[in-house]
Amino acid sequence: MAQYQDALHPDRVDLGERDCLPRWELIRPHLPTTGMILDVGSNLGYYGLKAIGENAGVAVVSVEPDPSTAERQRQLLAEHGTTRICLIEGALDSALATQWAEKCDWFELTLLLAVLHWTDDPGRIVRALSSMSGVLIAEVPDSGDRGACGQSRLRQWADPIAWFREHTGRTVTLLGRVPRHTSSVPSHLIMVSGPISREPTVPYWNYDPLYGPQRQPRTGVDAAPYQMRYDGERVHFAIRGEEVAYRPGVNVVSLMYLGRLLHPEPAYWIQGAAAAVESWPDHGDPMPHNMLWTPTGLSLIDGDDQQGRSTMQASQLSMAHHVTAWATTRPPSARPYRGGCLSPYRRLRRGTGRALRRVVGRKGVARVKRLLGPLG
Numbered sequence: 001m002a003q004y005q006d007a008l009h010p011d012r013v014d015l016g017e018r019d020c021l022p023r024w025e026l027i028r029p030h031l032p033t034t035g036m037i038l039d040v041g042s043n044l045g046y047y048g049l050k051a052i053g054e055n056a057g058v059a060v061v062s063v064e065p066d067p068s069t070a071e072r073q074r075q076l077l078a079e080h081g082t083t084r085i086c087l088i089e090g091a092l093d094s095a096l097a098t099q100w101a102e103k104c105d106w107f108e109l110t111l112l113l114a115v116l117h118w119t120d121d122p123g124r125i126v127r128a129l130s131s132m133s134g135v136l137i138a139e140v141p142d143s144g145d146r147g148a149c150g151q152s153r154l155r156q157w158a159d160p161i162a163w164f165r166e167h168t169g170r171t172v173t174l175l176g177r178v179p180r181h182t183s184s185v186p187s188h189l190i191m192v193s194g195p196i197s198r199e200p201t202v203p204y205w206n207y208d209p210l211y212g213p214q215r216q217p218r219t220g221v222d223a224a225p226y227q228m229r230y231d232g233e234r235v236h237f238a239i240r241g242e243e244v245a246y247r248p249g250v251n252v253v254s255l256m257y258l259g260r261l262l263h264p265e266p267a268y269w270i271q272g273a274a275a276a277v278e279s280w281p282d283h284g285d286p287m288p289h290n291m292l293w294t295p296t297g298l299s300l301i302d303g304d305d306q307q308g309r310s311t312m313q314a315s316q317l318s319m320a321h322h323v324t325a326w327a328t329t330r331p332p333s334a335r336p337y338r339g340g341c342l343s344p345y346r347r348l349r350r351g352t353g354r355a356l357r358r359v360v361g362r363k364g365v366a367r368v369k370r371l372l373g374p375l376g
């Protein structure tokens, strides 16, 4: 069967039409030694497999929308028996990328190879993903390449370096011109690097504001609750002005919003979550939204935020429920994450308390509580 990328089996390579190796040789020097890689339009997973073979400390989020290509990639990943590539059947568009950049995820390296000209708004996607990536490597066809798909999009890349500079404001380097199998005009392999910062507004998808600390009375929103600053070498992460240790990993809920889970299979996530909860038994809210997928498996975060008081059993039920839905629902159906574990009574109490505080202030609320006595 004709295939685009080389299929990397554990014991052999089935060559595809694409010249994968020359691209890999140009990308390889910029591979992180640890942390997370995002490969959008990953096809048969060639670059993800190369990356995990190169460095034991990296994990790859591999996103591929074409069902049959994604299924072939799934088979390859299963042959390798790896749990360091999470394969998701899904397509990235500018709305999804922009929403994602509002959350607290971060990638050491993002690959956008020969995929931007398939998307609805390449500029918005690059702006969003650059703001959440230490290094971003993209391949765009030459504007004069008549053999490339998405001809109407190509004109914008008459000067690819200037285009990436304009959309990212960062250092842009041409890693090389790379051959194309459908034309004699080579593509541009571009690297975006250097300092960048952003202020995510929420920690994860479908975050319930009642969970967090009180919002600013005047503006109604938290003032810069999160800050991610990349100095060109490492990431600095601050929560409400206080620097916290950055741990490489992607929020499990973010992965769920990218599309359908193909690999690793559900049991990996359910068992991994149980192990994470066992190793942090007094975590107050061990739900999927407080779990990172990392190169070493699932790991809990935000243990000090003891507001939820979920039980270990509730955590396991929630993980099993959401992972099953994640693995069975084809995108683009909406699959909102419902992770909040505040009971209706606590939600009402907290919501009323906040509304009252805004109107009568803290002292007023204290007075109302005294008046209500045990009811308050």
Ligand SMILES: C[S@@+](CC[C@H](N)C(=O)[O-])C[C@H]1O[C@@H](n2cnc3c(N)ncnc32)[C@H](O)[C@@H]1O
Binding pocket: 004, 005, 018, 040, 041, 042, 043, 063, 064, 065, 066, 069, 090, 091, 092, 093, 112, 113, 114, 115, 118, 119
């Ligand atoms: C030209 S191939 C490039 C494959 C691979 N990135 C490479 O460079 O070898 C484009 C790939 O992007 C995928 N794709 C197309 N539109 C996409 C989208 N909106 N989001 C993610 N992937 C997409 C296609 O299914 C295909 O596998």
